[in-house]
Amino acid sequence: MRAAAPAGGGALAAAVAAGTGPRALLMRLAMFLVLLVAAQISDGSLHAGSHWFILAGYAASSVWVGLTARRRHGERLAWIATLLDAALAVYVVLEYMMAAADGPGQSAEVVSRLPAFLLLLESGLTLRLRHTIVFAALVTGIWAAVLAAGIAAGSPALAPSVGPQVFGLLSFVVASGFVIEGVARLRGTLEAMLRLEHERAALARFVPAGIDLVGPDGGGALHSRHACLLALDIRGFSALTRAFGETEVVGWLLAVRALCHAAVTAHGGLVDKYVGDGVLAQFIAGPPGAQAAAALACTREVQGRLRAMNRARRRAGLPALGLTASLHAGEVLVGVFDDGQRAEFTVLGPAMNALARIERRAKQEDLAIAVSKRFLRLLGPGAPPARRVPRHPGEEDCPDLFGLEADAVPAAP
Numbered sequence: 001m002r003a004a005a006p007a008g009g010g011a012l013a014a015a016v017a018a019g020t021g022p023r024a025l026l027m028r029l030a031m032f033l034v035l036l037v038a039a040q041i042s043d044g045s046l047h048a049g050s051h052w053f054i055l056a057g058y059a060a061s062s063v064w065v066g067l068t069a070r071r072r073h074g075e076r077l078a079w080i081a082t083l084l085d086a087a088l089a090v091y092v093v094l095e096y097m098m099a100a101a102d103g104p105g106q107s108a109e110v111v112s113r114l115p116a117f118l119l120l121l122e123s124g125l126t127l128r129l130r131h132t133i134v135f136a137a138l139v140t141g142i143w144a145a146v147l148a149a150g151i152a153a154g155s156p157a158l159a160p161s162v163g164p165q166v167f168g169l170l171s172f173v174v175a176s177g178f179v180i181e182g183v184a185r186l187r188g189t190l191e192a193m194l195r196l197e198h199e200r201a202a203l204a205r206f207v208p209a210g211i212d213l214v215g216p217d218g219g220g221a222l223h224s225r226h227a228c229l230l231a232l233d234i235r236g237f238s239a240l241t242r243a244f245g246e247t248e249v250v251g252w253l254l255a256v257r258a259l260c261h262a263a264v265t266a267h268g269g270l271v272d273k274y275v276g277d278g279v280l281a282q283f284i285a286g287p288p289g290a291q292a293a294a295a296l297a298c299t300r301e302v303q304g305r306l307r308a309m310n311r312a313r314r315r316a317g318l319p320a321l322g323l324t325a326s327l328h329a330g331e332v333l334v335g336v337f338d339d340g341q342r343a344e345f346t347v348l349g350p351a352m353n354a355l356a357r358i359e360r361r362a363k364q365e366d367l368a369i370a371v372s373k374r375f376l377r378l379l380g381p382g383a384p385p386a387r388r389v390p391r392h393p394g395e396e397d398c399p400d401l402f403g404l405e406a407d408a409v410p411a412a413p
Helices: 009-018 021-046 049-068 074-098 105-125 129-153 159-204 237-244 246-266 288-315 350-364 373-378
Strands: 222-234 270-275 278-283 323-338 343-348 369-372 387-389 401-404
Touching: 021 049, 021 105, 049 074, 074 105, 074 129, 105 129, 105 159, 129 159, 222 237, 222 246, 222 288, 222 350, 237 246, 246 270, 246 278, 246 288, 278 288, 288 323, 288 369, 288 373, 323 350, 323 373, 343 350, 350 369, 350 401, 369 373, 373 401
Parallel strands: 323 369
Antiparallel strands: 222 278, 222 323, 270 278, 323 343, 369 401, 387 401
């Protein structure tokens, strides 16, 4: 099974920004209408024919960008829209600045700044941080350069509006800082939320509902955490296969797998994988003590279900089946391991290697239930009676082992 590759933060933000396209187009057209009305109210004679030509061209280009956004390269059109917005904002500011000698009045000063501020907000709403920065830089740079040039030249036409223009420029710079900071924060929050949802969606294919392995800080597709591990194997499976044949035994194996899966799931565990006649399960929800209690209760239920199955098998003239359960605990790396060809949810780490050694020793000692010393300690005062299994030469790398009787395993709390 191939896991979907996680989308990068830029791609996620771009996808969200793409959804704002139609609304951004409506905002541009609404602002276009506002400018038309404001121009007439302030002073219709102030504007030359080029003013109406520029506004009409901006409206037409905005409609073109909006209609072709889904059929053309989205990022390229987004840059075109950003440059159009900056050009309109600069044009209106400079037009009113150059015409200040005609006494446009306070309303004209307000109208001259309106496009810059409205388009700054529109650029921010697209969540394209670089576009917002470029827009703010272009408008600020050209506005400041023309104003500085006019002041340096001592232009009499500019003198009456120097104060309002400086105030307007500083206000735009401050507003740009707030908008850029807000966009950066919103993008960061949104990307973090989408990344967590992506991780949860990837894990949802492997993890039952109700178990959330993704913390608030995410941490990537793999997580280091404590787990209690349970390995279940059919005892004497090879001998059964030789005696009854593979076709007959396969049905028994599937029945045992279903039995184990039901018990593991009922106690909040995860069936990691099936390996031959074995079942590997992990308990990773809750604190370590709760994991151990759930794993042991699951083992008791598996043994109880197996006894019921064996009673039915004996009545049918079939041999009874036995299971060896091996339990261990420790830190593991949990998550979806994807090599680009196949994705698998599993655990890795020293605890898994130790479990394999415990399982081997449990089979050699013919134990129904074998637990490591670390696992037994997690059970605390409620641990069932256990007998220590002596260590033999060559088993130094295996954890201290204890054997439990199936009937001695306590019920779930």
